[in-house]
Amino acid sequence: MSLNPLELFAQLPGAVAQGLIWGIMAIGVYITYRILNIADLTVDGSFCTGGAVCVVMLLSGYNVGLSLLCAFLAGMLTGLATGLFQTVCGISAILAGILTQLGLWSVNLNIMGKPNQAINVNNYDLLVSLRYLQEVLKGTRPFYWSPILVAGLFVVVIVGLLYWFFGTELGCSIRATGTNLHMARAQGINTDFNKVLGLMLSNGLVALSGGLLAQYQGFADINMGRGAIVIGLAAVIIGEVVFARIFRNFALRLLGIAAGAIIYYVVIQAVLWMKLDPNNLKLLSALIVAVFLAVPHWKKSLTAPFARKGGGRDA
Amino acid sequence: MLEIQKISKTFNPNTVNEKIALKGLSLVLKDGEFVTVIGGNGAGKSTMLNAVAGVFPVDDGHILIGGDDVTRLPEYKRAAFIGRVFQDPMMGTAASMGIEENLALALRRGQRRSLRWGISHKEREQYRQLLASLGLGLEDRLTTKVGLLSGGQRQALTLLMATIKKPRLLLLDEHTAALDPKTAAKVLETTESIVNRDKLTTLMITHNMKDAIMHGDRLIMLYEGQIVVDVSGEEKKRLTVEKLLELFSRASGSDEAEDKMILS
Numbered sequence: 001m002s003l004n005p006l007e008l009f010a011q012l013p014g015a016v017a018q019g020l021i022w023g024i025m026a027i028g029v030y031i032t033y034r035i036l037n038i039a040d041l042t043v044d045g046s047f048c049t050g051g052a053v054c055v056v057m058l059l060s061g062y063n064v065g066l067s068l069l070c071a072f073l074a075g076m077l078t079g080l081a082t083g084l085f086q087t088v089c090g091i092s093a094i095l096a097g098i099l100t101q102l103g104l105w106s107v108n109l110n111i112m113g114k115p116n117q118a119i120n121v122n123n124y125d126l127l128v129s130l131r132y133l134q135e136v137l138k139g140t141r142p143f144y145w146s147p148i149l150v151a152g153l154f155v156v157v158i159v160g161l162l163y164w165f166f167g168t169e170l171g172c173s174i175r176a177t178g179t180n181l182h183m184a185r186a187q188g189i190n191t192d193f194n195k196v197l198g199l200m201l202s203n204g205l206v207a208l209s210g211g212l213l214a215q216y217q218g219f220a221d222i223n224m225g226r227g228a229i230v231i232g233l234a235a236v237i238i239g240e241v242v243f244a245r246i247f248r249n250f251a252l253r254l255l256g257i258a259a260g261a262i263i264y265y266v267v268i269q270a271v272l273w274m275k276l277d278p279n280n281l282k283l284l285s286a287l288i289v290a291v292f293l294a295v296p297h298w299k300k301s302l303t304a305p306f307a308r309k310g311g312g313r314d315a
Numbered sequence: 316m317l318e319i320q321k322i323s324k325t326f327n328p329n330t331v332n333e334k335i336a337l338k339g340l341s342l343v344l345k346d347g348e349f350v351t352v353i354g355g356n357g358a359g360k361s362t363m364l365n366a367v368a369g370v371f372p373v374d375d376g377h378i379l380i381g382g383d384d385v386t387r388l389p390e391y392k393r394a395a396f397i398g399r400v401f402q403d404p405m406m407g408t409a410a411s412m413g414i415e416e417n418l419a420l421a422l423r424r425g426q427r428r429s430l431r432w433g434i435s436h437k438e439r440e441q442y443r444q445l446l447a448s449l450g451l452g453l454e455d456r457l458t459t460k461v462g463l464l465s466g467g468q469r470q471a472l473t474l475l476m477a478t479i480k481k482p483r484l485l486l487l488d489e490h491t492a493a494l495d496p497k498t499a500a501k502v503l504e505t506t507e508s509i510v511n512r513d514k515l516t517t518l519m520i521t522h523n524m525k526d527a528i529m530h531g532d533r534l535i536m537l538y539e540g541q542i543v544v545d546v547s548g549e550e551k552k553r554l555t556v557e558k559l560l561e562l563f564s565r566a567s568g569s570d571e572a573e574d575k576m577i578l579s
Contacts, residue, residue: 165430168429168430168431168433169428169431169433170429170430172420172428173428175409175411179412180405180406182401183408184409185390185391186397186407187394187420187424188391188392188395188423189391189394
């Protein structure tokens, strides 16, 4: 068995394109995990919801823009469900996400009508597709159809919009909600409303990413979101570890997250190239994320053994 | 300005942990009155303040702020009328946000949060001046993350945030208790000057009897969820710690106050 570097090199454009699409998802995860300080497991379901809505609408003859918009809105609805579970019903964040995620399994099956819904790039006008990538590389399609460019454009526009939004009065109040609930309420901020809004925004982006991925791979599948939260977290953490020292600016940090997703996919591609059994990928992902989450914790307990526990952040 | 009408609060009712925290407590604060609140642990001081702030609903009674009945308003809506500083320096500010961002959030207390930009250039000048008045050198560190500030700096900042938009009522919950004596004195001094400058109606809880006597123009003492001592005017000015302890044992009918209060 020999490893051919050219083979890996040939896989790179695909890994970058996929990474960028997942990057949008990771930015969604960043909103809940870092800004709202909530681990939101809804994403495993809402990612597929986005793919399902997008593919089914395309199959019904709607154009790709409207389909993606509806995927985004459907994702926002899933975030709304989780948000209401948390605020109105008082269910803990993790459990609320798990409940929505479980419920979405049925919803997604209902949207698609079956566990896997394919869409043929020959018969429909898609925005991104693995086929386009191959054609661009072969030179039979103009370069601006490259999914890397299209997905990259999505990332840049989304980061721009988020940079603006989190700088507004409303956006600032959402950041305050995630940092310190007591302070936020004392400053007259409706923390419940903000949590719901943040969850909706986050899951909207996750679903949009799902819609793009379904087009890229040519199908929506009931399992496409399984473990998405871990991939999202991996991208967030890699992005922070690699770029946090360089980027202070919020927009650049978000771009760093997307870059983190690219790095993740390049690594995965490299691991596959080394002939690792793909069945073990999820185990590997989980372990990588666990290690990256543990390192800051270990660092802290090593450098400040007698430091007072807690402090800083309020749950 | 503040009218507390016979409020009661019991925590964990009908369980072994049942705790009657407030027993039909009533209190009226005149406009601009600065009241210090003392009492032993579990006397209901913080519960009273939190009930006014709306952290939890009261079981009974009414709370009016400036004539508006706020008894049923959630915490974040009451915040439009109330400025607060907590005991824990971590609690009053958003650590991961900058000094100016924290102040901007506070300046918009009681307003709808719109999609306008979070901080305007005009405000920055105002922030600089306010921070300069603290004398902590914070005016040149507008974008510094609040998490990097010391406890005293944070409490001073929280105090600015609580008063940057003149509140109808200022609630201070042992806001110097977690600070070292020197810093505590400085923060208290700042408190006094802001309260006097803006003639703020203020409720200040303190563990320190001397502080309670020295500051404010009225002093109340809580015991088992009720007000047992209430002195103001000339009588307050002539108050000493010994006198206060005597008042307390007479009102509560016990001597346990002595060691409990002196020790705290």
